[in-house]
Amino acid sequence: MKRLAILGSTGSIGTQALEVVTANPGLFQVEVLSAHSNSTLLIEQAKKFKPNAVVVTNEAKYREVKDALLMLPIKVFTGEQALADVVQWDTVDIVLGAIVGFAGLHSTLAAVSAGKRIALANKETLVVAGELVMKLAAEKNSAIIPVDSEHSAIFQCLTGEDANTIEKVILTASGGPFLGRKPNYLVNVKASHALQHPNWTMGAKISIDSATLMNKGLEMIEAKWLFDLRNEQVDVVVHPQSVIHSMVQFTDGSVKSQMGQPDMKLPIQYALAYPKRIPNNYKRVDFKENSKLTFEPVDYKTFRNLAIAKEAMIRGGNAPCVLNAANEVVVHAFLQNKVGFLEMSDMIEKTMESVSFIEHPELEDYRNSDTEAREYAAEFVKKSQLSMY
Ligand code: NDP
Ligand code: MG
Numbered sequence: 001m002k003r004l005a006i007l008g009s010t011g012s013i014g015t016q017a018l019e020v021v022t023a024n025p026g027l028f029q030v031e032v033l034s035a036h037s038n039s040t041l042l043i044e045q046a047k048k049f050k051p052n053a054v055v056v057t058n059e060a061k062y063r064e065v066k067d068a069l070l071m072l073p074i075k076v077f078t079g080e081q082a083l084a085d086v087v088q089w090d091t092v093d094i095v096l097g098a099i100v101g102f103a104g105l106h107s108t109l110a111a112v113s114a115g116k117r118i119a120l121a122n123k124e125t126l127v128v129a130g131e132l133v134m135k136l137a138a139e140k141n142s143a144i145i146p147v148d149s150e151h152s153a154i155f156q157c158l159t160g161e162d163a164n165t166i167e168k169v170i171l172t173a174s175g176g177p178f179l180g181r182k183p184n185y186l187v188n189v190k191a192s193h194a195l196q197h198p199n200w201t202m203g204a205k206i207s208i209d210s211a212t213l214m215n216k217g218l219e220m221i222e223a224k225w226l227f228d229l230r231n232e233q234v235d236v237v238v239h240p241q242s243v244i245h246s247m248v249q250f251t252d253g254s255v256k257s258q259m260g261q262p263d264m265k266l267p268i269q270y271a272l273a274y275p276k277r278i279p280n281n282y283k284r285v286d287f288k289e290n291s292k293l294t295f296e297p298v299d300y301k302t303f304r305n306l307a308i309a310k311e312a313m314i315r316g317g318n319a320p321c322v323l324n325a326a327n328e329v330v331v332h333a334f335l336q337n338k339v340g341f342l343e344m345s346d347m348i349e350k351t352m353e354s355v356s357f358i359e360h361p362e363l364e365d366y367r368n369s370d371t372e373a374r375e376y377a378a379e380f381v382k383k384s385q386l387s388m389y
Contacts (some may be wrong), residue, residue: 002272005032005087007107008098010041012203013121013147013264017096018045020269024278032086034099034107037061043068050074052091055083057103084110094272096147097122100205101328102370105129109363115140119271121147123222124328128321129366130225144226145271150219151226152267153245153258158227161250169227170247170255171219172239173298174199176210179240182302189341191334199242199262208331209305212344213298217309218327221320224313231314236306238296243285259285304345308352318358318369325373326351333381340386347380 004021008014014035021028030049035042039061046054046069053075056065062078069076077086084107087095095111096119097104104122111118112133120126126133137144146152150171158166177196178186194211195204202210209215220234245267247257260266261283269278300307305327312319330344339347354376358365381387 001029002027003029003031003091003093004272005034005089005092005095005111006030006098007032007034007083007087007096007104008036008100008122009033009045010035010038011098011100012201012206013098013268014096015041016265017098017268017272018049020265020272020278021049023280024269024273027278028272031089031092034083036099036103039064039068046074047072053077053086055079055086057083080106083107087111087116088114092116094119096268096272097125098147100124100203102128102324105366109133109136112137112142112144113140115142118142118144119147119268120144121268123148123218124324126222126225127218127324128370129361129363130221130320132363132366134225134228145274146222146226147264147267147271148219148222149262149264149267150246151223152270154223154227154248156258156270157246157248157256161248163228165251166227166229166233167249167251167253168233168235169223169229170235170237170249171216171223172242172244172246173213173216173236174210174242175238175240175298176213176215178211179238183342186302186341191337194334194341198240200264202264204335205328205331208334209327212305212341213303214305214309214327214331216298217306217313218324220310221313234313236298238298239293241293243293261285304342305348308345308348312352315357316359318355318361318365319352321361321366321369322352322355322373323348325370326377329374329377329381333384333387338387339381339384343384343386347377347384350380351376 030051032053033051034055037058055077059078066076094117097108098121101124105125108125154169195207242262243259244257249255312323326348330347333339355373
């Protein structure tokens, strides 16, 4: 029986993880649940899964959650530090990091410091501070198992292989809802349209990142740190069907891929149960139905976010941290129709030019770079035509 701390339990990944738990009552038990503001769902989840503790990081929601769970033997905490404390408890075996954005860094680092097994969905943690997180994980003997489908695929392809035989990894990108579109079309697209991903249903932030291809840029950086790769070993190809979740090319020219239905429950259950595989009766890939698996190069010119992210990866230091912070700010603004789709890239680029470069950042530098980048990006958002209305 594995005892889980599910951070971000009210989100897209969090709720799917709880479906995996429900389907496997003999394997998993919920020890901790956390959410930020969605107190209603957190309370409902707490009543159903009866964890030892819940953390609602937004302090304004604490009283409501505390009162609702008063009659149950469930501890209720609030604040970012409380979350960092509970993930270190002896009663926690696996921490599922499914908080969105930089906000997931602190609790992930705490879990890594305590040598916990991490099932990591929160890619921004590795984008911001991948070098530091992976170094700490090695020191503390904390295994980080990816939940992101591409990285889960690469992880599965690498099982039983010598890391020295990797020539490169090839991340597949569905291309998102605007595959094949050009800037003259993208200039007018709104959040409601960008949120409609053809293959996956996900949280709002990652859905926009998928539409701009920033998601694939973040995933390149995530792959670099997870698998200890050089920049030139991380490649991307568009594969609109999302059946091949990613590939590894070895030094003898062999290519391994992992395939499956586009269903996040698969990588979630893989990460939670690793090294075991849990049988299930989810829909299978039908190769007679999916007779066409196609590939094409990415359009870096139109989807500039991917080019900018790749540049940040090559630059290193605090550049990916700044990229991530600026992206979080502009995506938030785009979701509120305060900036245009193409404007997001301009603002990220300008933020990256504005924040001073730090070649070898420490944790404090990442925190400061994140704050500074958010301030610059917020200024650029304010100046947008759309923000004026
Ligand atoms: P959602 O927006 O659906 O959920 C985010 C979760 O994080 C919610 O539980 C939310 O709580 C919580 N949260 C938000 N802000 C904070 C904060 N400041 N402090 C603490 N908790 C917070 O996101 P997803 O589930 O889509 O994504 C989660 C992570 O997984 C992201 O990093 C994403 O990139 C990654 N991922 C997601 C995939 C997907 O299919 N969804 C696929 C691959 C990776 P509340 O509900 O209360 O606001
Ligand atoms: Mg992914």
